[in-house]
Amino acid sequence: MSDRARLLIVGAGGLGSPLALALACEPRIAQITLIDPDTVEISNLHRQILLSSAALGRPKVDAAAELLHRRCPRLQGTSPTLRIATRAERLTAKNGASLLRQHDLVIDGSDDLHTKFLVNDTACALGMPALIGGVVRFSGQLQTLWPGSACYRCLFEEPPPPDSVVSCQQAGVLGPACGLVAGLMAQEALAILEGQPRYAGAVLTLDLLTFAQRRIRLAPRADCSACCSAPPADEKSTA
Ligand SMILES: [Zn+2]
Numbered sequence: 001m002s003d004r005a006r007l008l009i010v011g012a013g014g015l016g017s018p019l020a021l022a023l024a025c026e027p028r029i030a031q032i033t034l035i036d037p038d039t040v041e042i043s044n045l046h047r048q049i050l051l052s053s054a055a056l057g058r059p060k061v062d063a064a065a066e067l068l069h070r071r072c073p074r075l076q077g078t079s080p081t082l083r084i085a086t087r088a089e090r091l092t093a094k095n096g097a098s099l100l101r102q103h104d105l106v107i108d109g110s111d112d113l114h115t116k117f118l119v120n121d122t123a124c125a126l127g128m129p130a131l132i133g134g135v136v137r138f139s140g141q142l143q144t145l146w147p148g149s150a151c152y153r154c155l156f157e158e159p160p161p162p163d164s165v166v167s168c169q170q171a172g173v174l175g176p177a178c179g180l181v182a183g184l185m186a187q188e189a190l191a192i193l194e195g196q197p198r199y200a201g202a203v204l205t206l207d208l209l210t211f212a213q214r215r216i217r218l219a220p221r222a223d224c225s226a227c228c229s230a231p232p233a234d235e236k237s238t239a
Pocket of ligand 1: 150220226227
């Protein structure tokens with residue numbers, strides 16, 4: 001693992017906040033970039049541990065970065081050993097590839113399914129690892145995208161039609177579940193950077209009501225349109 005790793009964390013909310021805090025303390029990480037288009041709202045602060053009511057209306061990434069600078073010794077003093085970069089915008093097809101290329105690992109902690117597909121497709125196209133996590137109500141899951149292994153689109157072929165899936169806002173999220181899943185994601189992020197991911201080609205699901213967890217192995221889907229193991233686009237077109 002490089003001792004100067006650069007991480008892109010997509011989403012600075014319930015998962016992104018504890019993820020950034022945990023990974024900011026890791027001495028082998030040199031840069032964390034936070035990207036999130038949202039502003040701080042009062043409704044979900046209970047699980048967004050880098051945000052507070054004092055920052056209402058401000059971009060989440062700016063408020064999160066400010067608190068990281070206050071809490072993390074690596075960001076203090078005359079020679080900080082960590083850099084926090086912020087992007088108060090949405091990850092899009094237009095800025096995605098350029099942003100991902102500037103980092104060693106992209107970690108998705110957003111609550112938006114289209115963003116997760118975009119992270120997956122962009123990481124696959126670039127042949128770089130990614131980690132995608134999510135929490136709804138009492139359930140969490142995480143999946144590692146690793147070149148040659150099944151990807152997010154192998155599991156969920158297409159984004160669901162609008163309004164066909166209950167959102168985090170509609171279903172609610174158990175606050176402590178975010179901390180638990182984010183802790184596991186932080187561990188997996190370090191394992192990925194070491195080149196030894198625990199969940200490559202697998203999905204980990206957690207039920208916080210029963211404390212049941214399942215590690216489900218996935219095989220790459222032969223007709224996956226994004227998968228890292230799929231043939232390049234020019235080969236597909238002539239197949
Ligand atoms: Zn795939």
